[in-house]
Amino acid sequence: xxxxxxxxxxxxxxxxxxxxxxxxxxxxxxxxxxxxxxxxxxxxxxxxxxxxxxxxxxxxxxxxxxxxxxxxxxxxxxxxxxxxxxxxxxxxxxxxxxxxxxxxxxxxxxxxxxxxxxxxxxxxxxxxxxxxxxxxxxxxxxxxxxxxxxxxxxxxxxxxxxxxxxxxxxxxxxxxxxxxxxxxxxxxxxxxxxxxxxxxxxxxxxxxxxxxxxxxxxxxxxxxxxxxxxx
Amino acid sequence: xxxxxxxxxxxxxxxxxxxxxxxxxxxxxxxxxxxxxxxxxxxxxxxxxxxxxxxxxxxxxxxxxxxxxxxxxxxxxxxxxxxxxxxxxxxxxxxxxxxxxxxxxxxxxxxxxxxxxxxxxxxxxxxxxxxxxxxxxxxxxxxxxxxxxxxxxxxxxxxxxxxxxxxxxxxxxxxxxxx
Numbered sequence: 001x002x003x004x005x006x007x008x009x010x011x012x013x014x015x016x017x018x019x020x021x022x023x024x025x026x027x028x029x030x031x032x033x034x035x036x037x038x039x040x041x042x043x044x045x046x047x048x049x050x051x052x053x054x055x056x057x058x059x060x061x062x063x064x065x066x067x068x069x070x071x072x073x074x075x076x077x078x079x080x081x082x083x084x085x086x087x088x089x090x091x092x093x094x095x096x097x098x099x100x101x102x103x104x105x106x107x108x109x110x111x112x113x114x115x116x117x118x119x120x121x122x123x124x125x126x127x128x129x130x131x132x133x134x135x136x137x138x139x140x141x142x143x144x145x146x147x148x149x150x151x152x153x154x155x156x157x158x159x160x161x162x163x164x165x166x167x168x169x170x171x172x173x174x175x176x177x178x179x180x181x182x183x184x185x186x187x188x189x190x191x192x193x194x195x196x197x198x199x200x201x202x203x204x205x206x207x208x209x210x211x212x213x214x215x216x217x218x219x220x221x222x223x224x225x226x227x228x229x230x231x
Numbered sequence: 232x233x234x235x236x237x238x239x240x241x242x243x244x245x246x247x248x249x250x251x252x253x254x255x256x257x258x259x260x261x262x263x264x265x266x267x268x269x270x271x272x273x274x275x276x277x278x279x280x281x282x283x284x285x286x287x288x289x290x291x292x293x294x295x296x297x298x299x300x301x302x303x304x305x306x307x308x309x310x311x312x313x314x315x316x317x318x319x320x321x322x323x324x325x326x327x328x329x330x331x332x333x334x335x336x337x338x339x340x341x342x343x344x345x346x347x348x349x350x351x352x353x354x355x356x357x358x359x360x361x362x363x364x365x366x367x368x369x370x371x372x373x374x375x376x377x378x379x380x381x382x383x384x385x386x387x388x389x390x391x392x393x394x395x396x397x398x399x400x401x402x403x404x405x406x407x408x409x410x
Contacts, residue, residue, distance in 0.1 A: 012402070012405075013398045013401065013402065016398075016401040016402070016404075016405065017397075017398070017401070020369065020372050020373055020401070021270075021311060021312075021315040021372065021373060021376055022372045022377060022378060022379055022382065022397070023378070023379070024319050024378040024379065024380065025319070028319065043299070046298070046299055046300055049300070049304050049307075049308045050300070050301060050304050050350070051350070051353075051354055051404075051408055052354075052373055053301075053303065053304040053307050053308070053350070054350045054351040054353075054354040054355075055354070055370060055373045055374060056262075056266055056307045056311070057351060058374075059262075059265045059266050059269045059374070060265050061261035061262050061264075061265045062261060062264050062265040062268050063260075063261050063264070064260055064261070064264040064277075064278055064281055065278060068260075068278050068281055068282060069253075069256055069260070071282055072256070072282050072285045072286060073249075075282065075286060076286060076289055077249065130247055131247070168242065168243070168246060170239060171235065171238055171239055171242060173296070174246075202243060202246065202248065204246045204247075222245075222246045222247050223247075224247075225243075225246045225247055225248050
């Protein structure tokens with residue numbers, strides 16, 4: 001606990017007491033309110049939380065009743081949705097397309113005497129969807145060309161807003177791949193440094209001001225997500 | 232599941248990924264429920280709070296990355312704060328005795344010892360340096376969610392006296408933990 005802005009003695013003690021959970025009534029409420037706008041207090045509490053968490057590892061795990069998760073999902077998402085059948089059709093379409101292009105490349109390869117290794121792992125697909133179907137698309141990544149082809153099947157940005165496409169790879173922060181075109185089909189050339197990150201990565205679409213996020217990170221609601229998997 | 236895996240799930244939950252939310256629940260609900268139950272000592276209350284905890288996780292996952300918290304601490308802190316809020320808000324209730332076997336302390340498994348070794352050992356070492364009885368009070372406050380009033384009642388000492396020495400203990404602890 002050597003970094004961060006130095007706090008006064010009183011705040012220092014309050015931060016420790018708050019993290020320990022020993023405060024009550026107005027004192028606890030007032031500190032919690034101050035903390036929401038004071039980064040130094042948040043920081044002090046966080047450092048205590050990181051220390052005290054060691055106590056929690058001595059508490060035995062207990063399984064909650066099965067219906068708790070259902071109750072949570074019902075509160076968050078309403079009725080639990082059925083699997084949308086269209087996903088298979090759409091993915092099937094892209095799989096078919098990939099196999100067709102693979103066949104074409106193989107023929108071409110034979111013609112040009114190219115080594116077949118080049119066509120291994122032809123691409124990735126993702127069904128990008130979210131609640132309320134605000135926007136929905138199927139993405140196919142053509143590894144050979146480094147191109148991401150999109151086919152938007154539902155939803156469009158409202159006038160004055162744009163849909164922005166993001167790649168989330170592992171623990172990395174989302175990286176913008178660009179704005180969705182207004183027409184339903186589009187092709188993105190994926191920057192070389194991101195190509196390796198697509199496999200297993202997640203595509204996400206956020207609602208942004210016209211022209212896209214100006215901060216480099218999603219600023220609006222994330223409307224749809226989908227993981228890229230092998231064809 | 233490693234902290235890195237948990238972190239990745241939180242990242243996906245931030246993007247509205249329900250599959251990741253389901254996986255995060257499967258991986259962490261028993262631990263978080265254990266904490267809620269330990270503080271609240273009442274299964275119904277603890278299950279209500281667990282719902283609030285996961286609803287909060289869903290809504291606040293986007294803030295996780297900038298919070299500076301390690302993933303487990305972030306989750307545990309949400310569970311504890313939510314439990315303490317409930318505890319402070321409710322009138323005293325009788326403890327369900329049949330829960331007693333559920334809320335016993337347990338020793339960390341050898342695997343956890345390795346993972347947690349550093350932080351746990353450090354806290355333990357620094358607690359050991361406090362005056363006799365003070366470490367137990369700090370631990371009891373955390374584990375049972377005692378307020379100053381409850382702690383004072385249990386120790387049969389005036390509240391202000393308890394607060395004075397507990398604060399002093401916390402500051403000694405801070406000095407030790409940062410050295």
